[in-house]
Amino acid sequence: MGSVGMAYAALDSDVDVVSAYPITPQTFIVEKFADFVADGETHAEFVCVESEHSAMSSCIGSSLTGARVFTATSSAGLALMHEMLGVASGMRCPIVMAVANRALSSPINIHGDHSDSMNSRDMGWIQIFCENSQEAYDTTIQAFKLAEHKDVQLPVMVCIDGFITSHCMEGIKRLDKSKVDSFLPKRVAELKLDTDKPMSFGPLALTDYYFEFKKQQEDAMDRALKVLKRIQDEFAKASGRKYDVIDTYGLEDAKTAIVVMSSTAGTARHVARQLRASGKKVGVIRVRCFRPFPDKEITAVCGKLKSIIVLDRSCSSGHHSGPLSDSVKSALYDAGIDMPLCDVIFGLGGRDITPKDIESLFLEGLDAGKRGAFKRKYKFVGVRE
Amino acid sequence: MSDDNGSSFKVNLKELAKDRKELLAPGHRLCAGCGPSIAVREILKATRGPTMVVNATGCLEVATTIYPFTAWNLPWAHAAFECAGALAGGVESALKAMAKKTGSDKKVDIIAFGGDGGTFDIGIQSLSGALERGHDFVYVCYDNEAYMNTGIQRSGATPHGAATTTSPAGKVIPGKTQFKKDFIKICAAHGIDYVATGAPHLWNDLITKARKAIEVEGPAVLHVLAPCPRGWRFDPADTIAMSRLAVKTRVFPIYEIDHGVWRLNAEVKEPLPVEEYLKAQGRFKHLFSNEFRHEIKRIQDDVDRHYNDIVRMCECTGGMPPTKSPPSSLPLSTK
Numbered sequence: 001m002g003s004v005g006m007a008y009a010a011l012d013s014d015v016d017v018v019s020a021y022p023i024t025p026q027t028f029i030v031e032k033f034a035d036f037v038a039d040g041e042t043h044a045e046f047v048c049v050e051s052e053h054s055a056m057s058s059c060i061g062s063s064l065t066g067a068r069v070f071t072a073t074s075s076a077g078l079a080l081m082h083e084m085l086g087v088a089s090g091m092r093c094p095i096v097m098a099v100a101n102r103a104l105s106s107p108i109n110i111h112g113d114h115s116d117s118m119n120s121r122d123m124g125w126i127q128i129f130c131e132n133s134q135e136a137y138d139t140t141i142q143a144f145k146l147a148e149h150k151d152v153q154l155p156v157m158v159c160i161d162g163f164i165t166s167h168c169m170e171g172i173k174r175l176d177k178s179k180v181d182s183f184l185p186k187r188v189a190e191l192k193l194d195t196d197k198p199m200s201f202g203p204l205a206l207t208d209y210y211f212e213f214k215k216q217q218e219d220a221m222d223r224a225l226k227v228l229k230r231i232q233d234e235f236a237k238a239s240g241r242k243y244d245v246i247d248t249y250g251l252e253d254a255k256t257a258i259v260v261m262s263s264t265a266g267t268a269r270h271v272a273r274q275l276r277a278s279g280k281k282v283g284v285i286r287v288r289c290f291r292p293f294p295d296k297e298i299t300a301v302c303g304k305l306k307s308i309i310v311l312d313r314s315c316s317s318g319h320h321s322g323p324l325s326d327s328v329k330s331a332l333y334d335a336g337i338d339m340p341l342c343d344v345i346f347g348l349g350g351r352d353i354t355p356k357d358i359e360s361l362f363l364e365g366l367d368a369g370k371r372g373a374f375k376r377k378y379k380f381v382g383v384r385e
Numbered sequence: 386m387s388d389d390n391g392s393s394f395k396v397n398l399k400e401l402a403k404d405r406k407e408l409l410a411p412g413h414r415l416c417a418g419c420g421p422s423i424a425v426r427e428i429l430k431a432t433r434g435p436t437m438v439v440n441a442t443g444c445l446e447v448a449t450t451i452y453p454f455t456a457w458n459l460p461w462a463h464a465a466f467e468c469a470g471a472l473a474g475g476v477e478s479a480l481k482a483m484a485k486k487t488g489s490d491k492k493v494d495i496i497a498f499g500g501d502g503g504t505f506d507i508g509i510q511s512l513s514g515a516l517e518r519g520h521d522f523v524y525v526c527y528d529n530e531a532y533m534n535t536g537i538q539r540s541g542a543t544p545h546g547a548a549t550t551t552s553p554a555g556k557v558i559p560g561k562t563q564f565k566k567d568f569i570k571i572c573a574a575h576g577i578d579y580v581a582t583g584a585p586h587l588w589n590d591l592i593t594k595a596r597k598a599i600e601v602e603g604p605a606v607l608h609v610l611a612p613c614p615r616g617w618r619f620d621p622a623d624t625i626a627m628s629r630l631a632v633k634t635r636v637f638p639i640y641e642i643d644h645g646v647w648r649l650n651a652e653v654k655e656p657l658p659v660e661e662y663l664k665a666q667g668r669f670k671h672l673f674s675n676e677f678r679h680e681i682k683r684i685q686d687d688v689d690r691h692y693n694d695i696v697r698m699c700e701c702t703g704g705m706p707p708t709k710s711p712p713s714s715l716p717l718s719t720k
Contacts, residue, residue, distance in 0.1 A: 048518070058471045061472040203450040
């Protein structure tokens with residue numbers, strides 16, 4: 001399962017501390033790790049905290065002490081630790097967190113959508129969305145290297161679709177211990193709580209200093225994309241599996257493309273393959289690294305497109321553009337690319353989007369490309385109205 | 386003072402005076418006469434080796450670490466208001482895990498400081514979790530009896546009748562209506578080995594207890610009265626006097642629960658009436674009006690009840706020989 005794979009990734013990455021609180025659909029991650037600890041397979045301390053707020057607080061304490069730290073959450077848990085996300089990133093703690101994306105309340109819903117991660121997108125965490133279990137395992141290991149890199153020093157969220165990926169049974173290939181160890185050396189924290197070199201962490205920074213802290217954080221985020229690419233290349237050498245900050249399908253001649261994240265990319269590619277077989281020029285852009293957002297990488301592949309459809313698995317309430325669509329539009333605008341764009345809100349609360357839905361969208365995109373406009377620039381697909 | 390756990394640490398004024406290194410250095414921005422600063426300096430005199438401090442948001446944290454300055458001469462971390470317990474647990478777990486890897490046997494003590502706000506109220510969950518999980522650390526609540534850092538708002542530790550900005554003394558309501566939360570009982574209920582109260586004027590007692598708390602394997606909690614001239618409305622020169630009055634009137638009993646044995650470390654055989662304490666502070670001055678004077682009796686009754694409860698517990702756990710006088714006729718709880 002995608003979730004269990006991430007527990008193995010944390011184990012293989014030789015984490016020192018896991019402080020976590022269970023929440024569906026991430027629970028298997030912490031349960032699996034608890035098994036490793038109970039069986040003596042790891043030296044790691046497993047701290048069963050009493051809430052997600054304490055989970056992140058505890059992770060921060062461990063991270064400041066120089067340990068390699070991992071945790072996992074979803075939905076309400078991510079919301080509960082929200083305050084601490086900013087503390088972690090502001091204090092440059094290289095924590096890696098698995099997020100099994102799940103809808104936020106109310107109503108309470110345990111299924112997959114991106115509202116939880118999207119509501120945390122401005123909190124200074126690197127956010128990578130994985131399509132399947134193998135990618136989730138691989139990316140968790142990469143995430144430690146990325147987070148701990150001296151040019152980055154930022155926490156990383158590795159996201160998978162709740163239930164769809166977290167609970168689906170897939171075989172994954174683990175990386176040999178020797179390969180992981182040479183890819184991912186021990187964490188060496190330059191600045192940490194150390195009785196030989198006393199320092200204070202988490203000061204009060206008033207109007208005369210706060211802004212500089214934030215600018216430095218943003219500079220680190222800017223550097224993170226390049227660092228991630230290098231790390232992905234190194235990982236490819238170690239594992240034979242290649243990753244990039246976006247991946248594309250059919251963009252060499254597509255007239256319309258769907259931009260999507262996470263598991264739905266698989267469905268989109270499947271439909272695109274069928275349509276392309278019948279001569280329709282359609283393509284798929286999967287955004288893997290959402291924060292920092294790969295503006296240039298996306299605009300670089302949009303050259304031949306006549307229209308774009310963005311699939312957002314969360315809403316930005318009160319604004320006719322979801323979070324992914326906002327970022328895509330911003331990238332296009334900055335690159336001077338003006339083309340018809342339709343933002344589709346889908347899959348909230350785990351509602352399925354079907355191959356038929358996606359096929360209609362592709363056809364609509366082709367049509368919009370010819371006419372120069374979409375009938376509606378913002379719509380909900382799959383909901384009863 | 387009992388020292389039954391065999392510790393060889395003895396508080397010696399001469400030795401203390403010789404120790405010129407301050408782990409909480411001067412030059413921080415706490416108010417003149419700040420009770421917490423005195424309590425913290427005393428507690429830090431009890432450290433036995435490498436020590437790390439974590440701090441909840443509050444007066445202490447904010448006034449000692451205004452970037453780019455810090456007053457702390459040891460490793461120190463602050464994350465947020467309500468999570469000192471979890472932060473301490475995280476530090477402790479990391480040290481444990483990394484020591485397993487390296488085989489190091491270096492002992493590092495961890496002290497968490499939180500005000501009554503960050504401890505009794507918003508921080509209670511985090512503290513409870515840390516106590517329940519049994520992390521090896523000392524939690525010190527410096528109690529100035531309100532959210533002082535944000536401008537004197539009431540907390541669960543604010544005593545009955547005290548005026549704060551969110552429990553003001555008005556025409557109809559005379560200050561805080563609830564009584565102080567029994568923090569020691571809450572901590573003791575977690576089954577930890579050592580819980581104690583302290584006051585800054587009883588420096589020998591406090592430093593001895595701090596060392597005891599550090600030496601306990603597992604969690605230990607100190608609840609220290611930390612008078613606040615600003616919030617309690619008294620002259621900054623009178624902080625120690627206020628601490629003394631609190632104990633002499635039995636308002637703040639000095640006791641410990643050491644491996645289940647309750648001990649009254651400062652027995653007050655002839656207490657001063659609580660009125661002596663109340664009239665010395667501006668936050669209680671409205672209680673002396675005709676309209677609200679009856680509150681003083683309620684406060685006295687509550688002080689008597691609380692102190693007598695502690696005496697009873699001392700007697701029945703072996704911390705004190707049983708008295709010959711009959712048990713108090715007051716009910717066990719007053720609301």
